[in-house]
Amino acid sequence: MAAKRYRPQLTxxxxxxxxxxxxVNGRGxxxxxxxxxxxxxTLYLDKMELVTLMTLGHAPEALAIGYLRNQRLVGALxxxxxxxxxxxxxSCAVTTRKGVKDLKQKTGKRTVTSGCGQGTMFGSLMDEIDxxxxxxxxxxxxxxxxxxxxxxxxxxxxxxxxxxxxxxxxASREGEILMFVEDVGRHNAVDAIAGFMWLEAIDGSxxxxxxxxxxxxxxxxxxxxxxxxxxxxxSGLTQMGYQIAQKTGITMLGRASGRHYLAFTGRQRLxxxxxxxxxxx
Amino acid sequence: MAAKRYRPQLTxxxxxxxxxxxxVNGRGxxxxxxxxxxxxxTLYLDKMELVTLMTLGHAPEALAIGYLRNQRLVGALxxxxxxxxxxxxxSCAVTTRKGVKDLKQKTGKRTVTSGCGQGTMFGSLMDEIDxxxxxxxxxxxxxxxxxxxxxxxxxxxxxxxxxxxxxxxxASREGEILMFVEDVGRHNAVDAIAGFMWLEAIDGSxxxxxxxxxxxxxxxxxxxxxxxxxxxxxSGLTQMGYQIAQKTGITMLGRASGRHYLAFTGRQRLxxxxxxxxxxx
Numbered sequence: 127m128a129a130k131r132y133r134p135q136l137t138x139x140x141x142x143x144x145x146x147x148x149x150v151n152g153r154g155x156x157x158x159x160x161x162x163x164x165x166x167x168t169l170y171l172d173k174m175e176l177v178t179l180m181t182l183g184h185a186p187e188a189l190a191i192g193y194l195r196n197q198r199l200v201g202a203l204x205x206x207x208x209x210x211x212x213x214x215x216x217s218c219a220v221t222t223r224k225g226v227k228d229l230k231q232k233t234g235k236r237t238v239t240s241g242c243g244q245g246t247m248f249g250s251l252m253d254e255i256d257x258x259x260x261x262x263x264x265x266x267x268x269x270x271x272x273x274x275x276x277x278x279x280x281x282x283x284x285x286x287x288x289x290x291x292x293x294x295x296x297a298s299r300e301g302e303i304l305m306f307v308e309d310v311g312r313h314n315a316v317d318a319i320a321g322f323m324w325l326e327a328i329d330g331s332x333x334x335x336x337x338x339x340x341x342x343x344x345x346x347x348x349x350x351x352x353x354x355x356x357x358x359x360x361s362g363l364t365q366m367g368y369q370i371a372q373k374t375g376i377t378m379l380g381r382a383s384g385r386h387y388l389a390f391t392g393r394q395r396l397x398x399x400x401x402x403x404x405x406x407x
Numbered sequence: 408m409a410a411k412r413y414r415p416q417l418t419x420x421x422x423x424x425x426x427x428x429x430x431v432n433g434r435g436x437x438x439x440x441x442x443x444x445x446x447x448x449t450l451y452l453d454k455m456e457l458v459t460l461m462t463l464g465h466a467p468e469a470l471a472i473g474y475l476r477n478q479r480l481v482g483a484l485x486x487x488x489x490x491x492x493x494x495x496x497x498s499c500a501v502t503t504r505k506g507v508k509d510l511k512q513k514t515g516k517r518t519v520t521s522g523c524g525q526g527t528m529f530g531s532l533m534d535e536i537d538x539x540x541x542x543x544x545x546x547x548x549x550x551x552x553x554x555x556x557x558x559x560x561x562x563x564x565x566x567x568x569x570x571x572x573x574x575x576x577x578a579s580r581e582g583e584i585l586m587f588v589e590d591v592g593r594h595n596a597v598d599a600i601a602g603f604m605w606l607e608a609i610d611g612s613x614x615x616x617x618x619x620x621x622x623x624x625x626x627x628x629x630x631x632x633x634x635x636x637x638x639x640x641x642s643g644l645t646q647m648g649y650q651i652a653q654k655t656g657i658t659m660l661g662r663a664s665g666r667h668y669l670a671f672t673g674r675q676r677l678x679x680x681x682x683x684x685x686x687x688x
Contacts, residue, residue, distance in 0.1 A: 145646045147646075147649050147671060148671075149661070149669035149670060149671050150669070150670045150674055151667070151668070151669055151670075152549060152666065152667060152668055152679070152681070154679060157669060159669060159671075161643065161644050161645060161646050161648075161649055162643070162644075162645050162646065163645070163646045164623060164624060164645035164646050164647035164648065165646075165647070180623070180624060180625075180647070268433055288643060289621070289642060289643030289662075290621040290622070290623070290642060290643035290644055290645050310621075310623060310645050340570070340571040340591075341571070342445060342461070342571070342591060343445060343461060344461075361570060361571060362442065362443070362569060362570030362571035363442050363443075363571055364442060364443050364444070364445035364571050364591050365426045365428075365442050365443065365444045365445050365446075366445035366446070366447075366461070367442075367445065368428050368442055380430070381570075385433065386432070386433060387432070387433055388430035388431070388432055388438060388440060389430060389431045389432075390428060390429075390430050390440075393431055398433070398435060400433070
């Protein structure tokens with residue numbers, strides 16, 4: 127792509143991901159232990175206070191952009207002129223080109239909440255889900271899935287050091303990891319990926335979304351909003367996650383680890399190409 | 408206790424915890440799979456819409472009471488006259504005796520958010536943390552801790568069936584499990600415990616709180632609010648969880664599994680009584 131991509135004015139305010147604290151084990155020995163960062167970051171949209179996110183702080187600008195994208199408060203990257211993170215004041219100021227129409231009204235209804243049980247989603251995103259159309263002309267072979275599962279393991283550096291974080295990856299169907307984000311909040315990790323996708327002008331419609339977290343309603347909603355047809359998790363799912371996945375027709379795989387997985391919905395996009403183990407004869 | 412405990416008028420509207428869905432494994436075999444329930448439940452406090460929680464729905468009345476308690480919207484159980492859950496309308500109506508003073512103002516500032524990254528906490532709970540005094544005249548022996556860790560394993564029935572839930576337990580220091588709650592939202596599990604504690608008139612000041620989830624800021628805040636001096640998790644912690652634990656002086660143990668743990672803060676309440684493994688000579 128020769129055309130220069132549009133970029134808002136951005137700070138580059140990543141926080142260190144881990145810190146060391148002292149702990150004592152059962153034998154009375156001091157064990158220096160890495161812990162994941164957790165910082166409040168209050169989002170201001172055109173000077174209006176919107177929400178405070180608790181974040182690892184590793185990609186705060188992408189997180190802010192992706193949050194606004196996934197909450198449908200901003201329609202396109204070019205509507206944003208600046209994203210300025212200032213950790214001194216624990217704030218992120220986002221400036222839009224023309225302001226956000228009906229901002230007060232859009233943020234008034236903070237009722238539908240996230241899979242963590244008490245999250246915040248503005249507006250009526252569920253209504254939108256009925257209109258989502260995911261591509262049907264696209265498939266994923268199980269061997270490609272196994273490649274992805276294997277590659278994603280190498281990215282989880284914060285989790286390996288400190289635990290207490292969730293990881294999300296955006297990958298090509300060939301298993302190439304395009305982006306990997308870890309955060310103390312799993313919704314933040316998804317939102318940061320959405321922000322990166324806008325910044326890098328990446329189309330989700332032929333991609334795979336991988337998460338270490340559970341497949342709850344909000345996870346499926348956000349993936350479908352990004353038009354991504356494949357959603358893969360190492361963990362399990364909830365009933366509402368399943369129902370929304372059925373509704374959107376997304377290809378949802380859970381318990382994905384090594385060469386194992388369970389395919390819950392959208393199985394027509396999944397091809398079994400891996401050699402089958404021969405029965406013991 | 409001979410005195411009859413006060414009880415608000417309560418429905419008994421527990422939802423079934425798990426549902427079965429069809430999945431296909433990598434060998435093309437159908438695998439019936441249990442999934443955890445996930446249901447929206449909108450809380451109304453004296454007819455004012457407060458929040459929608461996504462919950463397993465296993466203890467919705469205790470959840471509603473504990474949510475109001477932990478958000479400091481209701482000061483005592485006797486202020487609540489009725490808690491009525493109606494799954495048809497996915498709502499829970501809580502009625503108070505005298506109304507809640509400054510309700511609009513108290514719920515206006517929804518900024519400090521949970522460890523899931525995008526949760527909702529009303530008001531300025533952080534300010535309150537400075538005033539929390541946890542008992543100093545109380546200890547926990549590591550053998551008691553190991554008993555608790557062993558017992559809690561037997562309670563996690565939904566997790567074992569379906570995954571995708573977090574469990575919380577309130578226990579005596581002798582390792583007896585007084586309450587165990589699982590939910591798709593880990594904050595919900597904590598809140599339901601807080602609700603049960605009010606309903607059963609249980610004082611937290613000599614108890615142990617166990618969670619399968621991570622020790623994030625909000626988890627530590629809620630435990631301290633309930634005046635519980637011991638917080639134990641199977642998982643890791645975040646930096647802010649650590650900082651708040653230091654501030655409150657809570658005894659916080661992470662990575663607790665089998666006979667292993669790491670003690671992060673408040674170590675003076677922890678006694679090592681277990682026989683030490685003899686060095687190989």
